[in-house]
Amino acid sequence: MIKQLQKKYVSRLLSCFMILSLIFIANGCSSSYTSAEKVHYIIEASAAIKMLNSEKVILVDAQIPDDYSKEHIKGARNIDKDEVNITTPVAGMLGPQELFEKIMSEKGISPDSTVLIYDKTNNSHSSRLWWAMRAYGHEDVKVVSGGLEALKKAGAEVSTEIPSITPTRYTAKDLNTSMIATKEDVIAQVNSPDKNTILLDVRTQKEYDEGTIPGSKLINYEDNNYTDKTFKSRQDIKIMYIENNIKPDNNIILFCKTSTRAAETYLALLEAGYKNIKIYDGAWLEWSADKSLPIQIKDTKNTDSNAAPANQDNS
Incomplete structure (x- = not known):
């Protein structure tokens, strides 16, 4: 019985050691891996709030329009992920460059804007919009971890007021296939x-x-x-x-x-x-x-x- 317990304990230790070793190898021995880690695309709610005073920073609410109209962070403009998607031949696929540019322009976003996106769907809608923006070459875009609730807990003010938007002429990069x-x-x-x-x-x-x-x-x-x-x-x-x-x-x-x-x-x-x-x-x-x-x-x-x-x- 003691030998069996010892074997089981050793087996678990070896398993943990292997996992930690793989992580160490990935972090320490691959320059491309560590390079990728230096770029952060997820931001905590408290850090996002501190950035909102900058004119360059645009807060985007990725809720569906009905939910946005009921409650959103003050100053946030609404972009539903489906606004940059197509419905045919397959619903939900990323739309063409001209559609993406049209929506970004209407929402007052420029290629050099710092965009922070949040939602209330387990980070999924904001991540989809983030992915679409990245696919069309927008580099400075992040997702607020935990979305609307995290921002509210961190002290962000909520509102039902629709902010005024000055349109831009957004030019996207070619789709990153x-x-x-x-x-x-x-x-x-x-x-x-x-x-x-x-x-x-x-x-x-x-x-x-x-x-x-x-x-x-x-x-x-x-x-x-x-x-x-x-x-x-x-x-x-x-x-x-x-x-x-x-x-x-x-x-x-x-x-x-x-x-x-x-x-x-x-x-x-x-x-x-x-x-x-x-x-x-x-x-x-x-x-x-x-x-x-x-x-x-x-x-x-x-x-x-x-x-x-x-x-x-x-x-």
């Missing part, structure tokens, strides 16, 4: 899996069991947050993903239903030092609508059922 995975990219991974590439489904367990892209791992995007809905620390994020055998040097393709929740995981991973990340923007809506594509479903016997290989004919 390295941040986006296409359906064809995902088909290629399903048909010929690359061991270093991970398809990561960030939806709920129920959604995952009802149907997912074959070979996908599941980590609910809400697991990136503490119970108060603020982002977990960078160290806690690293440990969680490494424990799930997702390492900083993996290529990661994220998706959910419309890739809103996927953007929250994208941000969490990027902040933790992961750099080879893409969002499958068509997401589950696009994949499941194509009847030629395989779907992995958890059957009643607690096993996975898979369809035939993905059809690569785009006709």
Whole structure:
């Protein structure tokens, strides 16, 4: 009995040592990893409030318009994430450059503006808008961890008043396609899996069991947050993903239903030092609508059922 306990204890110690070693290697031995860590895209509510006196700083509320009209931080202008998205052929996909420029201009944002975004949806809507802005080359944009509630707790004043906005003429950079995975990219991974590439489904367990892209791992995007809905620390994020055998040097393709929740995981991973990340923007809506594509479903016997290989004919 004592020997068994000793073995169990040693096993746990070794497991912890391996995880810490991987983190140390990522932090200490990879210049690209440490370089990525120096750029912070998540900001605490208290720090965000201190920045609001600057004319260069624009606070954006990413709630849906009805919720924004009921309560928002004083001075915040409203941008619903869907304002920069398209509805066809797949709802929720990032819209073209001219649409993005139109919305940014109407909201009084310039390419050199410092933009702080918050929401009340577990950081998901703000992360999606952040991702869209980053995809079109806006560098100085951050998400307020914990959103509206965190800002209120930190002392920010709330209001129902709509601020006046002076429009700008926003010119975006070309779309950064390295941040986006296409359906064809995902088909290629399903048909010929690359061991270093991970398809990561960030939806709920129920959604995952009802149907997912074959070979996908599941980590609910809400697991990136503490119970108060603020982002977990960078160290806690690293440990969680490494424990799930997702390492900083993996290529990661994220998706959910419309890739809103996927953007929250994208941000969490990027902040933790992961750099080879893409969002499958068509997401589950696009994949499941194509009847030629395989779907992995958890059957009643607690096993996975898979369809035939993905059809690569785009006709």
